Amino acid sequence: MTLACRSEQAKGDDSLSRSIFTRKTIEDLRLSQVSADGEPALRRALGPFSLMALGVGAIIGAGIFVLTGAAAARYAGPAVVLSFALAGCACAIVALCYAELATLIPVSGSTYSYVYATLGEVFAWIIGWDLVLEYAMGAATVAVGWSGYLVSMLASFGLSPPPQFTASYGGATAAPGVVGLFNVPAAAIVLAVTGLLVMGTRESARVNNLMVGFKLAVVGVVIVVGGLHIAPANWTPFVPANTGDFGHFGYSGVLRAAAVVFFAYIGFDAVSTAAQEARDPQRDLPIGLIGSLTICTALYIAVSAVLTGVVPFAALDRPDPISAVIDAVGMPALAVAVKIAALAGLTTVILVLLFGQARILFAMARDGLLPDVFARLHPRFHTPAASQAVIGLAVAATAGLLPIDLLGEMVSIGTLAAFALVCVAVMHLRRRHPELPRPFRVPLEPALPILGVLACLILMAGLPWQTWARLVVWLAIGMAIYLTTGRQGARRHAKAAAN
Template identity: 40%
Template sequence: MKIFRKPQLSAYLKLDHKMTRSLSSMDLLAMGVGAVIGTGIFILPGSVAATTAGPAVSISFLVAAFICILAGMCYAEFASTFPIAGSAYSYGSIIYGEGIGWLMGWALVLEYMLAVATVAAGWSSYFASFIKHFGISLPLALSGPFNPTKGTYFDLVAVVVILLLAFLLSQGLKSSVAINNLAVLIKVAIIVIFIVVGLHFIKPENYVPFMPYHFSGVIKGSTTVFFAFLGFDVVSASAAEVKNPQKNMQIGIIGTLLVAVVLYSGVSLVLTGMVNYTKLNLANPVAFALEYVHQDWLAELLSIGAMIGMATMMLTMIYSSSRLIYAMARDGLLPKVFGKLDQKYHSPQNALLVVTFIISCGAAFFSVDQLTNLVSFGTLFAFCLVSFGILKLRTYSLNTLDGFKVPGYPIVPIVSGLFCLFMITQLNHDVYLMAGIWLIIGIMLYLFYGYRHSELSN
């Protein structure tokens, strides 16, 4: 069937060669940490400890990180072997065929854009709380998504922050990466300060019992905190702009997960040592713990860290979304205008423009609280196919690039894919309906437009 026709790697390399290869391994690491470490680090350790795992929530993070590292290694092998734009979409097209690659890309569009819209709404709420300390407040009508019963019609702050980040990206990758690196450094420093300060207020009796919900609670907790690590895959979207992808991609992807697990586990251990886990089922457990031990100054600092964390996550996701749309348009599956590179920065400005518009509309008018699980579905769908795709990659006729190889082949890719399938089964049932509708829309779009306009048709 023609929907399984496959593009050649050489064709992708030829099309992407105009993109500037300027990213180092440290740039990739900062990009990954910026995407993974967000507000979740200030919320999940407390809520999961209180309801599911107890002080052993730190072990839940280790289990989840182990699963993500398996998938991360699969991504690293693909990214170093295929140093092209488009991430899982491009990998899937080459390995499985254009139709499957399109579905993987369509799922990632859902992940990236919806994730940014969700976080933008959260950033708006944090910002509103922050400026209240200075006696400033926005008009109610402009302070939230469209909800006339509550008097809100438009989330102005969410749109403004998205536009500012998109403008930063439009000025070239070099300047936006430098700012992102600085922001990630500040964010990590604030988290480390919490860990160091919190160590002085730990009470050993708070760790007893360490597993109040038994080991089954630890495993259940890992299925919840697993989603805190999602986002590392955005690193692979930058492969066409990396200086030495065969070496640097695995450093960026696996390094991101290692930094994340250290920070998440550190915060979990300190938090549950400062306050008994039964008191942590709150919207802001870390801030509560600091106020509990009379460290209000650090609680305010954490609010700034949370806003910086969300901003770096949005920056990375907007960047990845634009590269994904560029890759699909490059292949003719979306209008060609989105696959053009501008002459000054050699970046897909048209793709960035359409991504910014769609995300801004979502953040301005829609409440996306009910849709956050769709982000997880889109990610896990791609993770699963990428993991099993390693089995086909090893037999790929043009796999001559000497990049990273997943150890323990073929066991590790299979285990990774099965774990991702298991995680999909843990999502709420209503997610399957919404995800099915999204995939059906994607299939219709491909059949009626992409299939006919594909470069492979020529």
């Protein structure tokens, strides 16, 4: 009997070095996510359109509705369009690598599963733990932004919820002398999305598709209406002169802005976590990954060009830069639609990130690295309901208690580390297993994967040392968990499977 825990290294060796570097074969990874009756554990309910909408839902959110203005006003000026193009190109290389691995290893778990098949168990654990920073912390960050837009929209109708319940614990509020206790809207949206995800993948995808369609329609209206009011003089100079500070205008500002807006692309890789739920993963996953990234990069470039063309870039340093365009063109009726679209956009980001996190923990639990509760499927909905509920509660508490700046600092570095390892995994499998059938192949290998690694490392190098310090602490905690419980659980799982 071929078993999920058969490794490519000698089995039965209890030494630490042989245990923690155990790799899984591609076939073992596939078998580990099949139920006892031989059927896929998760329902194959997603086609190429739903997968592409999943990617667009994850990408179109904070980037368009929040980050564009600050990146233009502080770092790049009108050349922020180049920053989005650079960040998009870096992500495109990574997306090609994801597409090859996702079609070669069409299982849930994304980067975690790919690394398990190439670099071994300990690195798989590290990247799985690291992905919590991207998915869980990313969802919490976006939930806090969602809360801010909700409060802003309610204010448009003369409604003002208690400020102490719309800010993180101890955080500043709009009311003088009032400090935050708990961000109730941020926690509430996480719990609502969690309930939807527990009910089923198909139902969640339908809601996601509707919200993605609405926000794309509103963004399209903004591009068309704003495009009719562009003043070319606002684009001159296209690259403002450097102020003397690194990263503030000039071409160094374009690069720094690229690192800032990189956050806008976080989440497209969540498409690969749905590999086991894709109806035809070899065909549909490349379409979902590359298609969603192409659409979103084009939209980011178009929106940033309109913003800086309608309004002088210095006036865009505000949390709602699209509102500046609406004010400039004199269409207040569009303002409410934009705020609703922003709420829809941020909701889909939360949905996709929570979806992806549950699938990664599901894969880790199937390998014994996490408690079995994370691998349990709901008998009716066939979703990892227990895992989704635990994640939802944890993210809701985090979003309610922590401020957005502290949450956002950790997201990018975790994502970049995962992206770099995906590029390495492609090169490793090409050398180690050239005979494997690859429905999709990264062109110009190894040049493009190497460029992907270098791009990720360059962006990581631009992050402050405090972020690196927090990453080291986070990984140390993860290693302690792995060495005390995770490793033992994986070995027990392997022995049980071998009997």
